[in-house]
Amino acid sequence: MKYTTRRAVGLGLTGLTALAAFFIVGMLALILLDVARNGARHLSWAFLTQPPSDGMMAGGIFPAIFGTAALTLLMTLAVMPVGVLTAVYLHEYAPPESRFARWVRVAVVNLAGVPSIVFGLFGLGFFILFVGGNLDRLLGYEEMHWAQPSILWASLTLAVLTLPVVIVSTEEALRAVPLEQRTASLALGATQSQTLARVVLPGALPGILTGAVLAISRGAGEVAPILFTGAAYFLPDLPTQLNSQFMHLGYHTYVMATQSPNVTEASGPLYATVLVLLALTFALNLVAVIIRTRTRRKAASAH
Amino acid sequence: MEQGLTHSVAAPRLSAAARRRQLREKAVAGFITLMAFTGIAALVLIIVFVAKEALTLFTDADARHEASLSKMFLPQEGRYPFRWQPVSDTPKVSMIPLFVGTLKITLVSMLVAVPMGIFSALFVAEFAPRRLRELLKPVIELLAGIPSVVLGFFALMVLSPMVKSLFHLDRPLNGTLAGLALALAIVPVIFTVSEDALTAVPRSYREASLALGATLWETAWKVVLPAAAPGILAACVLGFGRAIGETMIVLMASGNADLVSWNLGDSARSLSATIAAEMGEVVVGSPHYSLLFFIGVELFIFTFVLNMVASTWTKKVLQRLTGSAS
Numbered sequence: 001m002k003y004t005t006r007r008a009v010g011l012g013l014t015g016l017t018a019l020a021a022f023f024i025v026g027m028l029a030l031i032l033l034d035v036a037r038n039g040a041r042h043l044s045w046a047f048l049t050q051p052p053s054d055g056m057m058a059g060g061i062f063p064a065i066f067g068t069a070a071l072t073l074l075m076t077l078a079v080m081p082v083g084v085l086t087a088v089y090l091h092e093y094a095p096p097e098s099r100f101a102r103w104v105r106v107a108v109v110n111l112a113g114v115p116s117i118v119f120g121l122f123g124l125g126f127f128i129l130f131v132g133g134n135l136d137r138l139l140g141y142e143e144m145h146w147a148q149p150s151i152l153w154a155s156l157t158l159a160v161l162t163l164p165v166v167i168v169s170t171e172e173a174l175r176a177v178p179l180e181q182r183t184a185s186l187a188l189g190a191t192q193s194q195t196l197a198r199v200v201l202p203g204a205l206p207g208i209l210t211g212a213v214l215a216i217s218r219g220a221g222e223v224a225p226i227l228f229t230g231a232a233y234f235l236p237d238l239p240t241q242l243n244s245q246f247m248h249l250g251y252h253t254y255v256m257a258t259q260s261p262n263v264t265e266a267s268g269p270l271y272a273t274v275l276v277l278l279a280l281t282f283a284l285n286l287v288a289v290i291i292r293t294r295t296r297r298k299a300a301s302a303h
Numbered sequence: 304m305e306q307g308l309t310h311s312v313a314a315p316r317l318s319a320a321a322r323r324r325q326l327r328e329k330a331v332a333g334f335i336t337l338m339a340f341t342g343i344a345a346l347v348l349i350i351v352f353v354a355k356e357a358l359t360l361f362t363d364a365d366a367r368h369e370a371s372l373s374k375m376f377l378p379q380e381g382r383y384p385f386r387w388q389p390v391s392d393t394p395k396v397s398m399i400p401l402f403v404g405t406l407k408i409t410l411v412s413m414l415v416a417v418p419m420g421i422f423s424a425l426f427v428a429e430f431a432p433r434r435l436r437e438l439l440k441p442v443i444e445l446l447a448g449i450p451s452v453v454l455g456f457f458a459l460m461v462l463s464p465m466v467k468s469l470f471h472l473d474r475p476l477n478g479t480l481a482g483l484a485l486a487l488a489i490v491p492v493i494f495t496v497s498e499d500a501l502t503a504v505p506r507s508y509r510e511a512s513l514a515l516g517a518t519l520w521e522t523a524w525k526v527v528l529p530a531a532a533p534g535i536l537a538a539c540v541l542g543f544g545r546a547i548g549e550t551m552i553v554l555m556a557s558g559n560a561d562l563v564s565w566n567l568g569d570s571a572r573s574l575s576a577t578i579a580a581e582m583g584e585v586v587v588g589s590p591h592y593s594l595l596f597f598i599g600v601e602l603f604i605f606t607f608v609l610n611m612v613a614s615t616w617t618k619k620v621l622q623r624l625t626g627s628a629s
Contacts, residue, residue, distance in 0.1 A: 003516075003518075006518050006521065007518050009520070010518040010519060010520025010521060011520070013520050013524075014426070014430050014519065014520055016422065017422040017423065017425045017426035017429075017430060018426050018430065018431075019422075020418070020419050020422035020423040020426065021422070021423035021426040021427060021431070021439055021443070023419065023423075024419060024423055024443050024446065024490055024494070025439065025442055025443065027446070027487060028442065028443075028445060028446050028449075030461075031449065031453070031454075031457050031461075031487075034457070034460075034461055035453070035457075081338075082338055082341050085334075085335050085338035085339070086338055086339045086341060086342055088335055089335045089336055089338065089339035090339065093332055093335050093336065094339075100336075100339075101339075103343060104339050104340075104342050104343060106614075107342040107343040107345070107346045108342045109610060109614050110346055110607055110610050110611070111342060111345060111346050111349075112610075113541070113544055113545075113548075113606050113607070113609070113610035114346075114349060114548070114603060114606060114607075115547070115548020115549070115550065115575055115602050115603075115606055116451075116548070116549075116550060117548065117550040117575045117578050117579055117599070117602070118349065118353060118548070118599050118602055118603050118606075119349070120578075120579075120582070121353050121356070121578065121582075121595075121596055121599040122348070122349045122352055122353055124582070125352040125353055125355065125356045125596065126348055126349075126352040129356075129587075130352060160345045160349075163341070163342060163345065164342075167342065191324060191327075191328050192328060192331075192332070193327070193328055193331040193332075217448055220450075221448075221449075221450025221451070221452065221453070222450065222451075223450070223451070223452045223550075223551050224451075224550040224551055224575075224579055227579055227582065227583065228582045228583060250450055250452040250453075250551075251452075253452050253453070253456055254452050254455070254456075254551060254554075254555065257455070257456050257459055257460075257555060258459075258554075258555055267460065270456075271460075274453055274456055277450060277452075277453060278449065278450075278453055281448060281449070281450050282445070282448055282449065284448075285445060285448030286445065286448075289441045289444065289445060289448075290441075292441075293437070293441055
């Protein structure tokens with residue numbers, strides 16, 4: 001074949017790859033635009049601040065927003081210390097060629113691949129039935145107090161689910177802290193833990209926060225793990241205790257979309273709910289991606 | 304000589320403060336190591352506690368009668384040899400329709416997502432100008448940030464009428480729709496991992512190929528892609544694992560009928576969606592309840608194996624490329 005024909009064929013196929021890339025971007029834009037356009041129509045201050053009424057057709061979704069926020073807050077409190085310290089172990093404390101560190105890495109990779117619905121089963125089997133059941137027996141509750149679906153168990157289930165996200169981001173952030181800063185600190189007589197607390201962790205803070213943001217975004221959007229660990233479709237009261245159930249934006253979307261007698265009639269509040277959920281998860285993701293791209297560029301130019 | 308040197312230095316006498324500091328350092332290191340154990344513990348606890356609830360199927364005589372392995376996997380007598388109807392007077396617990404449904408939906412999504420993901424990764428890694436690449440990569444990865452329940456909702460409201468009229472299907476909810484919506488969820492996975500594998504290929508490969516007179520496309524297709532092949536295979540395996548386990552999209556878009564049919568226009572019921580749909584109403588401790596946990600064990604094992612395969616391949620591509628480059 002002549003060079004020119006080979007080049008032409010190549011250009012055509014290259015065009016095809018460009019088409020694939022832009023098609024994906026197009027689908028993303030289509031989803032966002034569709035939700036934004038239809039959701040904005042129904043969105044109002046009252047919708048954001050009032051409880052639902054009239055069989056979900058009127059009123060707002062404030063309890064669902066509150067429930068999602070409370071759930072992700074509890075989850076973040078549980079996952080951040082464990083995730084960050086695990087990454088610190090892997091990157092700062094583990095001896096080179098450590099077998100334990102290798103096992104931890106394998107476990108984290110596999111944890112990231114476990115289907116979210118299996119996390120739901122785990123939350124039910126471990127947190128609610130095993131931990132909750134034993135707590136009830138130990139604390140002498142006559143009726144079920146801890147051994148029932150609740151915001152605490154749902155948030156802990158999500159914490160296990162988002163653990164790999166936090167570990168991976170934190171480790172990446174630790175890697176970006178130059179080795180010289182550690183050696184300089186140690187040379188000045190600081191101990192390893194002092195170096196960690198005053199030099200390494202502050203240096204890695206943006207990356208760690210990125211991990212937190214990604215974990216929150218992931219946790220806020222997951223529905224499958226909370227289906228039977230604490231989410232409820234309609235509750236008149238806000239969750240005030242650790243063992244109360246809660247409303248959730250994603251679960252609300254799922255039930256409204258699949259179990260409404262008339263989906264077209266419900267589509268107004270439904271789209272608005274999805275818009276709020278997307279604004280929460282997607283905006284957080286956008287922030288994380290922007291920070292991450294910037295730190296990566298900085299790390300690449302530093303080396 | 305060396306031994307003599309180490310012997311001549313006496314161990315320094317530590318002050319009380321220094322000894323306390325050493326102790327504190329040890330305590331901190333111990334605590335951090337303990338925390339690192341959580342990841343392993345979580346994985347072990349997951350399989351132990353999901354399997355524990357499923358175990359009743361094999362220990363309890365009642366459950367063994369209602370849901371034996373032969374009833375789950377072999378054809379039963381009657382007009383419909385394979386049915387999943389665990390809540391009826393005579394429970395039917397064949398898992399074959401669930402396997403068929405899961406595979407059908409997953410295959411549709413892979414057929415769409417694999418070429419899309421690899422092609423866009425090729426474009427971003429090999430052909431796109433630098434600025435476009437820096438824009439496209441995060442934007443495609445953002446697709447992974449959309450919650451699956453939103454993708455399911457999008458399939459229900461927007462894609463469903465489109466797919467129905469495009470393929471002339473009878474039902475609004477079917478295997479094709481679920482597969483296409485699922486493809487949206489796994490494209491970013493395949494894209495990200497493939498793109499990483501392609502970028503890991505050393506520049507010298509490309510330069511050598513171009514210097515020999517190959518075009519850009521030939522270099523990408525015949526040199527870079529084969530060099531990154533294990534990584535790209537790993538991407539596909541990871542995507543496959545994600546597709547098998549994905550719940551909300553399939554639950555909302557597939558129609559959830561327990562059919563043994565490879566017709567893409569028919570509705571389908573997947574393993575994950577079955578757990579999600581039935582766990583809410585099930586009696587704790589009943590055979591049906593254990594059966595749902597048993598499905599969970601199956602899902603865990605499938606994805607675990609796929610994950611191990613994928614991570615071995617990813618490691619292999621890195622080893623090969625960095626080994627031969629140096």
